[in-house]
Amino acid sequence: MAQPVAYLNGQWISAAEAAVSVNDLGFLLGATVAERLRTFGGKLFRLEQHLQRLERSLAIVGISLHQSMDDLGEVATELARRNHALLAAGDDLNLSLFVTPGIAGANSPTVGMHTAPLPFGTWADEYDQGVPLVVSSVRHLPPDCLPPELKCRSRMHYHLADQEARRKDPSARALLLDIHGVVTEASTANLLLWRRGEGFIAPRRGAVLPGVSLAFVRELADRLGEPWAEADLAPSDVASADEAVLTSTPFALLPVSHVDGAPIGKGAPGATYRRLLDAWGDAVGVKIDEQSRRFAAR
Incomplete structure (x- = not known):
């Protein structure tokens, strides 16, 4: 059976294997810029606007990425496509995109994306x-x-x-x-x-x-x-x-x-x-x- 995938630092990996170092500043200091998106009918909602806000947030905290926002958008779209295909018809998922400064002194930001089925039971009523x-x-x-x-x-x-x-x-x-x-x-x-x-x-x-x-x-x-x-x-x-x-x-x-x-x-x-x-x-x-x-x- 196919399993969900995730994206971490330029690599496609199994979602179960996605992890950041305990020395990552995103973990140590909570220094994590993030966007949470969702799909409607499998299509990411307002992807461009989320990426624009991400870009502004990265500028505020002084993180520079090698990837462009267009590159990240393509990854997000592909990730949603792959993992949405694993859901039942009519279901949808959320997608978390996060960026941290990485490990102190390494000058190599951590960039990750992962998805999960939307927790509808939390708010359905x-x-x-x-x-x-x-x-x-x-x-x-x-x-x-x-x-x-x-x-x-x-x-x-x-x-x-x-x-x-x-x-x-x-x-x-x-x-x-x-x-x-x-x-x-x-x-x-x-x-x-x-x-x-x-x-x-x-x-x-x-x-x-x-x-x-x-x-x-x-x-x-x-x-x-x-x-x-x-x-x-x-x-x-x-x-x-x-x-x-x-x-x-x-x-x-x-x-x-x-x-x-x-x-x-x-x-x-x-x-x-x-x-x-x-x-x-x-x-x-x-x-x-x-x-x-x-x-x-x-």
């Missing part, structure tokens, strides 16, 4: 039930410490925030504020509000990760004729929204049901969220929530 958020006491890192536009694996504050949230509600995700009490993002997802008569409201650019999926949602909002604005948001703004959604590449869109125990809107997925999810599904040719439920138990 949330398309209908919604996601509760808990405002965390753990603050988002100030831009002076870590540039918001840097997509990297050094996210211990996300882990701590989620641990705190789940002590209060095992099904909750953390919502992080900055040091001034302004809403930034959820752990591993961008947040977006919707108000009747106003449209969508996102945290200001420059304060949060420039999400590839968030940018796509803005395109969908334009197609649906929904206004779009950015603002400094307080937790009370989230609580008083008519609807709120999380957006991230693996799950696309999830509705937010509650924040700190208080329902958002009716505490259930709203009509605007449904329109947005349907529009996303139409754009990629996949019924996103149905696919998640179908493969949740694989």
Whole structure:
């Protein structure tokens, strides 16, 4: 039986053999620039945009690669093609692309890619039930410490925030504020509000990760004729929204049901969220929530 493959430092290898040295700075310091992509119907979603963000992140941390972004794109496409062929019809996978400085002093960055079937069971029920958020006491890192536009694996504050949230509600995700009490993002997802008569409201650019999926949602909002604005948001703004959604590449869109125990809107997925999810599904040719439920138990 064919087995999944991975890519590491220019070589195609068995996914089971993929490993980095314990002396790699990506392991020792968490100095890892990363992108997580997914397929819809076997095709990588927004590959070019993910590679553009990767290139910006590499520039921030000062890592130079021998490969071009086009080269990495070709590898990612081939990796997705090979490993998607091993899945059942209708299933999809995620693809992790990571770059580290390598071993200190070696001047040889580590470049790797690997895939896994999307963990649909993690979020399949949330398309209908919604996601509760808990405002965390753990603050988002100030831009002076870590540039918001840097997509990297050094996210211990996300882990701590989620641990705190789940002590209060095992099904909750953390919502992080900055040091001034302004809403930034959820752990591993961008947040977006919707108000009747106003449209969508996102945290200001420059304060949060420039999400590839968030940018796509803005395109969908334009197609649906929904206004779009950015603002400094307080937790009370989230609580008083008519609807709120999380957006991230693996799950696309999830509705937010509650924040700190208080329902958002009716505490259930709203009509605007449904329109947005349907529009996303139409754009990629996949019924996103149905696919998640179908493969949740694989």
